[in-house]
Amino acid sequence: MVxxxxxxxxxxxxFEGILYALFPDGMKRMMISVLGMPSSSLRISGLVAAIAGVFFVWLLKG
Incomplete structure (x- = not known):
């Protein structure tokens, strides 16, 4: 498990390192756009991503 x-x-x-290495300007633009998003949208997006991640791990382990 560990x-x-x-x-x-x-x-x-x-994957995060590759994104920053290949698309540094795009990552900067993405960060600026995230600053303008409401916190509730970020919270919902994070929750959906976390649930999808748990689902995919469950799917691959099962």
């Missing part, structure tokens, strides 16, 4: 958690963390770091 191995899978570490692997998941490493994959998150990898």
């Amino acid at each position: 191995d899978m958690l570490l692997l998941a963390g490493a994959l998150v770091l990898f």
Whole structure:
């Protein structure tokens, strides 16, 4: 279980790093647009992403 958690963390770091390395200006624009979004929208988006992540892990482990 710990191995899978570490692997998941490493994959998150990898994909985020690749996005910043390949599209630095796009990531800056995305951050600026996020600052203008209401907190409720960010909260809902984060919750949907978390639920989707749990679902995909469950699907792959099952």
